[in-house]
Amino acid sequence: MRVKVACVGGGPAGLYFSILMKRQNPSHDITVHERNPAGSTYGWGVTYWGGLIQKLHQHDPESARAVRENSVSWSDGVAHIRDHRTTHRGDEGFGIGRRVLLDILAERAQSLGVHVEFGRELAPDDAPPDADLLVACDGAGSALRERHAGHFGTESVTGRNVYIWLGTTKVFSAFTFAFVETEHGWIWAYGYPFGPDHSTCVVECSAATWTGLGLDEANEADGLALLEKLFAEPLDGHPLIGRADSGGSARWLTFRTVTNRTWSHGNLVLLGDAAHTTHYSIGAGTTLALEDAVSLAGALRGQPALRTALTHYERERRSALLSTQSAARYSAQWYENLPRYTQLPPEQMFALLGQRHSPLLPHLPPALYYRLDRTAERLDALRRLKRWLGPKVARTAHSRLR
Structure with a gap:
């Protein structure tokens, strides 16, 4: 069935959602309203991890290839602590310029027939775009969401x-x-x-x-x-x-953790930061926004009734976000209580930096937690060694008995 969709906000979430909807049904009438001019954005690079590219490739191989080709990667983590430098191996991570990412997604969306209107800001007293589905993907301070703040039950907690x-x-x-x-x-x-x-x-x-x-x-x-x-x-x-463009000076900010009691109101649904924010210290914001888009498009494809589809989307994403949002809260708290860890030797401090998502860490003395973690790691390595040796020892004993 052909539907008319209006996305307010031309960030990664709105653009990728429009791509997926067009791929599902080219007859959909989709418009993305972006307040900034084409080619302008605030921010530098964004991070993501290998699993995201695999997921993007499943849903739109063309944009996934373009994102990967324009990204750089790393696998090490390096920490400078006072005059000490320490390095740890880690999972492969990726970085891509935010402007490059938006250009890739905007061009892909337009090639599929999505109307992307730049320089189109919705004023507080403007009527929302006429559409069967209205998607608020206009960020943590979503103006579209604030029109129904009481219904959404929006809460914002400011970090220290x-x-x-x-x-x-x-x-x-x-x-x-x-x-x-x-x-x-x-x-x-x-x-x-x-x-x-x-x-x-x-x-x-x-x-x-x-x-x-x-x-x-x-x-x-x-x-x-x-x-x-x-x-x-x-x-x-x-x-x-300070800034990648001439749009003013870089500003000092305090991070706001935004949550909502519900994510939809009639034909209006929240996507990305408009629905939830996740502390930047875990580098998951862009990934979560794109995963929101995948979930919403999938729900609309699989559920014939709009109300049922939006309920399914919200339930699926709330469940998927639980572990990431918990990790983000503990990560933010680790940095807010940094002096608690700075008396450790640099290698131990960096190790606990990697453990900052743990709900147990804030409740144990850092040095004790470090020793317990190392002990658990050695025991786990021993268990893996025993599992590996087990069949070999059994085969050797069997051959000797023969």
Whole structure:
């Protein structure tokens, strides 16, 4: 059945959803309304992991290939802690420029017949687009959702730390963490490559450290100069860059965890950050948005009634998000309580950085948790060795008996 769909917001979620709907039925009338001009976006690179590419390939091989071809990858994690550098092997991760990703998805959507209207912002008193299905994919501060905030039961919890999203010409060879102690407290950065010439660099600290260093009052140039000095070693002399476009200065922010009691209202449904946000420190935001799009398109294909389809989508995604959202909460709390871990030797601190999703970690002394974790790891390795040796020992004994 042919339906008319309007997506308000041209981020990854809305664009990918429009692609999937067009692939399901080319006769669908689909329009994406994006408030920014074509080719402009705030942000640098986004991260994802190998499983996402496999999932994208199942649903649209063409866009999946383009995303993979325009991504860079890494497998190591590196931490600079005071004057110490430590490295750990990890799963393969990927980075892609946010603008590149949006261009890929927009071009793919348009090639399938989706109408993508750039520079189209929905004012507070504007009537929503006329459609059989209205998709709010306009971010954590969704204006479309706020029109029915009471129905959706939107809640927003603000984190304690402040952060700023920056770029740099330093191309990191691994996912890089840097922790610096100042007279006003700790400040740290996460860095990862997303192309041949640039990396993303997110800087975070407590509000007390931010004000103590004067970053709350510094203009952009002075603030970036101070951060470049603090992170001189991992940046290796490269500059930090405030914005990828000329749309103003980079801003210090506090992360908002957004949740909603329900995700739909009549023919209006929430997608991506409009429905839920997940702390940036686990690098899952873009992946979750794209997975939302896959789930919603699948529900609409499999359920004939709109109400039933939207209920199925919400139930499926809430269940899938539980473990990731729990990990994100504990990850944010780990950073908010960073001084609890900075007295450990650097290798142990980095190990617990990798364990920051654990619900047990906040309740045990860090050094004790580290020892218990190492013991469990050795026991697990011993169990794997015994399972591997078992058949070999049995075969050897059997041959000797013969």
